[in-house]
Amino acid sequence: MAEDLRDTVDAVWRMEAAKIVATLTRSIGDVGLAEDMAADALVDALTQWPQTGVPRNPGAWLTTVAKRKAIDYFRRQDNLDTKYVVLASELADHVDEAWDPDRIDDDVLRLIFISAHPVLSREAQIALTLRVVGGLSTEEIAKAFLTSKATMAARITRAKKALAGVPFEVPDRTEFGARLAAVLGVIYLVFNEGYAASSGQRWIRDELCSEALRLGRVLAALTPDEPEVHGLVALMEFQSSRFAARTDADGNPVLLEDQDRTRWDRAQIHRGVARLDRVKELVQQRGWGSYALQAALAECHAVAPTAADTDWARIVSIYDALLQITPSPVVELNRAVALAMRDGPADALPVVDGITGLDDSYLLPSVRGELLSRLGRNDEAATEFERAAAMTANERERTVLLEKVKSERGA
Incomplete structure (x- = not known):
């Protein structure tokens, strides 16, 4: 029973954390303090709900408790100035106000724009928003940035301090351009973490993907003439369409070529x-951006009736264009996979062997294992899959890789 309750609290937190922190930040003007108060409210839930039961609206309960903790915090300060007295009074007046999803949705968007404030570096902007809005752990964010957990923790702490007292408001539209790249980067990374979780027992964290897609749609409505915003939303729509087919009945990953395409969401x-x-209407004079190109890649898969019908030649050419805009070892690796599908594993393996910058990622040995397997070099493939399994923090991914080790050794 206790374990079931903890699972319930975890689920509520995953769904509501960003909204709670955003609401508190709007009220108290300090994102770091807002996150602390929300975490304290979560501790209360773990203590009280076993006796009282889960409330009808757990998100509202957590928000109310967190607001009361903020009031207590201000009242405990030795030298309350006028601002704190007024603030505590305002919080007390509104602590039991009705839960308003529309207003909270706006608050989440505001929080993203605040975290993309020009006073922060680009990396700090994205890291802070991933932590507060995406709910990613410091370790998960550190992996995304290929840095240490300690370095990332210090960066996030500095970012919170830098934003203390910054007005909680969406900037004027004239300022959107300066912050848009960081906002898009955050939404993209939140979606990616949901699409293929870097750690834990689940392969897909669908609540992260749903929130990222929702935020992308809201942003597209605010910036209707920005092609990269529409490109990112298109990418998330295509990728989300496959969720029902991406795992089997036990929650294990199903490769794209093995998925039941009748289960893809055609809408x-x-x-x-x-x-x-x-x-396509908007880029005629601007050129294609990275999110739009990734959406074009995803479209190639989405519209192919079967895996055999996939236009791999077009996919390779799109990756070539993407490498010109945003060169990265991950893009190089994905292009190599496409090359293997177009020309065969023998042509792709030297390309994979020449990729640098992924020494700490399971992706490189995983892909190398697939290519070696297709070439009939089973012992070498098993070794690569074994290396990849030792490097991934996702339990589902590790299980699949270890099964491949057994398969190659038994071949």
Whole structure:
């Protein structure tokens, strides 16, 4: 029973944490303190709910408790100035106000724009928002930035301090351009963490993907003439359309080529195509951006009736264009996979062997193992899969890789 309750609290926190922190930040003007108060409220939930039961609206309960803790915090200060007295009074007046999803949705968007404030570096902007809005752990964010947990923790702490007292408001539209790249980067990384969780027992964290897609749609409505915003939304629509087919009945990953395409969400695919059509209208004078190109890649898979019908030649050419805009070892690796599908594993293996910068990622040995397996070099493939399994922090991914080790050794 206790374990079931903890699972319930964890689920509530995953769904509501960003909204709670955003609401508190709007009230108290300090994102770091807001996160602390929300965490304290979560501790109260773990203590009280076993006796009282889960409230009808757990998100509202957590927000109310966190607001009361903020009031207590201000009242405990030795030298309350006028601002704190007024603030505590305002919080007390509104602590039991009705839960308003529309207003909270706006608060989350405001929080993202605040975290993308020009006073912070680009990396600090993204790291802070991933922590507060995306709910990612410091370790998960550190992995995304290929840095240490201690370095990332210090960076996030400095970012919170730098934003203390910054007005909690969406900037004027004239300022959108200066912050848009960071906002898009955050939404993209939140979605990616949900799409293929870097750690834990789940392969897909669908609540992160749903929140990222929601935020992307809101942002597209605010910036209708920005092709990269529409490109990112199109990418998320295409990728989300496959969720029902990406895992088997036990929650284990199913490779793209093995997925039952009848389970793909055709409505989402149509929405993705429509978004990409909008991108094509807007990029005529601007050129294609990285999110739009990634959406074009995803469209190639989404519209192919079967895996055999996939236009791998077009995919390779899109990766070539993407490498010109945003060169990275991950893009190089994905291009190598596409090259293997177009020309065969023998042509792709030297390309993979020449990729640098992924020494700490399981992706490189995983792909290398697949290519070696297709070439019939089973012992070498098993060794690569074994290396990849030791490097991943996701339990589902590790299980799949270890099964491949057994398969190659038994071949």
